[in-house]
Structure formats: C-alpha cells, structure tokens
Amino acid sequence: MKPKVLLGKVGLWSATAVASAAVMLCIAPTTARALNVPTEVTELGKNTYKKYCSPCHGEEGKGDGPLARSMLPKPRDFTRGAYKFRTTPSGSLPTDEDIFRTISYGVPNSTMIPWDILTEEQRLSVIPVLKSFSEAFEVRKPDAPVDVGLEVRPTERTIAEGKKIYEEKLECWKCHGVEGRGDGPSAGEQEDDFGFPIKPFDFTTGKFKGGNSSRDVYLRFTTGLNGTPMPSFAKELSDEQRWYLTHYVMSLVKPEDKEKK
Numbered sequence: 001m002k003p004k005v006l007l008g009k010v011g012l013w014s015a016t017a018v019a020s021a022a023v024m025l026c027i028a029p030t031t032a033r034a035l036n037v038p039t040e041v042t043e044l045g046k047n048t049y050k051k052y053c054s055p056c057h058g059e060e061g062k063g064d065g066p067l068a069r070s071m072l073p074k075p076r077d078f079t080r081g082a083y084k085f086r087t088t089p090s091g092s093l094p095t096d097e098d099i100f101r102t103i104s105y106g107v108p109n110s111t112m113i114p115w116d117i118l119t120e121e122q123r124l125s126v127i128p129v130l131k132s133f134s135e136a137f138e139v140r141k142p143d144a145p146v147d148v149g150l151e152v153r154p155t156e157r158t159i160a161e162g163k164k165i166y167e168e169k170l171e172c173w174k175c176h177g178v179e180g181r182g183d184g185p186s187a188g189e190q191e192d193d194f195g196f197p198i199k200p201f202d203f204t205t206g207k208f209k210g211g212n213s214s215r216d217v218y219l220r221f222t223t224g225l226n227g228t229p230m231p232s233f234a235k236e237l238s239d240e241q242r243w244y245l246t247h248y249v250m251s252l253v254k255p256e257d258k259e260k261k
C-alpha cells in the first residue's frame, strides 16, 4: 500500500510564550489523500517546467539556469536525486508527496517561492519532469516514510529533556549554537555536497525551510537533509526522545527577533 502523507497548512509562529507554542504544537495536519501525479512526462509538465522552473533550475535540471549564477543557496541540482526535505530515511529518494509539498510551500529563506500561484495540475505535472533529470529514480524507489507516531504532550518537562539532548547527548549546538542562532563553533566551516558554503539553520528565525509544524521539525533531524552536512539522527533516540528534542528546538524560536527583521 502506498503510504499517504499528510498535507496540511504549515502552522505559523504566532507564539509569544512557550505555553502558546505548546498549543501550536498540537495542531496536526488534517487532510490526507493520494496525489494524482502523472506517471510520465507530459506536455503540460514540460511547458510548466520550462516557463517557471528552468530559469533557476536549468533546462536539464542541473541547477544552472540563467538566474542561478549569483544565487545562494543555489537552486537544487536535480540530477543526483539528493532532496533535502523528505519523509523518507537518510539517503533515500523523496516521495512524490514530499516533492509536491516543497513545490507548493516553497523554501523559506531562499528564492524558491511557494508555487501555489500555479494550478494543482501544473504543480503535479512537473514532478515527473524533475524525476526524469536523475537516473536515481529509474534504478531505485523511495524507501517507506519514517513512522512519526503520536506526539507526546509538550510540557516544560519535555522541553527540559530536549535541552539535555541538544546540549549534551547529540551536541546540536556545535553547529546550531547554544541559543540556536546557527552560530556554533563548527558553523563557519560547513559546505554542501556541491561545494557551496551552507549555514546551520538559525532556529530563532522560526522560518523553517522544511516547514514549521512539530512533525516537520521531527522529520528533519530524523531523516537528515540529503546533500548537506545536516546528518540524520535516526538511531540515537527513542520516539519519545525525538519529541522532546522537537519541543526544545521549537522553544528556541524567538518571535521578538523575527519582528526586528
């Protein structure tokens, strides 16, 4: 059976205190349905890609379109099949739903806008086009999405437990910084697999590239971001500990900093 992925509204950070953040954490995406992705590249897909995507991602999906030159982060090079934002384990290809989600919501803090200005049919039609750029999709299938399970109730205790994991057990601070500002001691030296400099995410901004829900944050450190130095921490933690860490990471969001920007 094809696992369905929950597609829901990305919760916006309106929280001003941990308490209200905790309320936000409980809002789970509610709509689930199979996507009607064409099995082959269609004319609509080709035309949509050429007009809206190739200026950055390039005619052959190499991330080298005319607009890409001075851009950082670079538009994704689709030829390696390395996708950052997935529900699937580290090293796996993404599911169609993962790709659709990124196209629809965009990638905050980059020039990748949410393409909800296109119709759903157009957004679905480009998925086979992106996949056709990489041989990986011919020889492999995406692994099954990781089981996110039921979120534990966020409390001061879960946040405190998460802090211990962040600071002592897994030392996330080495890259992301003690306060989560993306300024840890190893922050300056990170590169992605294409040799471009990459910064550990600044949690205080609250604009998570892969989505702001607790499920999104849980998935990011569980699956890792393929093609980047952000590793997968899939084996080190129990399911409950994963939620603790999620709650702590989300508590690092500082709405007052966001207002200054």
Ligand code: HEC
Pocket (backbone or CB within 6 Å): 048, 049, 052, 053, 054, 055, 056, 057, 067, 071, 073, 074, 075, 076, 082, 083, 084, 085, 086, 099, 102, 103, 107, 109, 110, 111, 112, 113, 115, 126, 209
């Ligand atoms: C103005 C430039 C620009 C345009 C136009 C653009 N993108 Fe992007 N796209 C980017 C950048 C930059 C990134 C990388 C963001 C990052 O990793 O932080 C990206 C990333 C992506 C990813 C991320 C995949 C992953 O999980 O790693 C997908 C999928 C994608 N783009 C699809 C599209 C599609 C489909 C279109 C056309 C409808 C499109 N993009 C148009 C700039 C662009």
Ligand code: HEC
Pocket (backbone or CB within 6 Å): 084, 166, 170, 171, 172, 173, 174, 175, 176, 186, 190, 198, 199, 200, 201, 207, 208, 209, 210, 211, 217, 220, 221, 225, 228, 229, 230, 231, 233, 245, 249
């Ligand atoms: C070796 C350095 C390194 C370590 C250690 C590290 N990260 Fe990251 N992390 C990164 C980088 C680099 C990115 C940004 C990738 C990007 O922008 O594409 C990132 C991104 C993330 C994101 C995605 C945010 C978004 O935009 O959606 C989350 C969540 C995250 N890290 C959590 C953690 C947690 C939790 C730990 C500890 C268990 C951790 N990281 C350890 C380097 C690291």
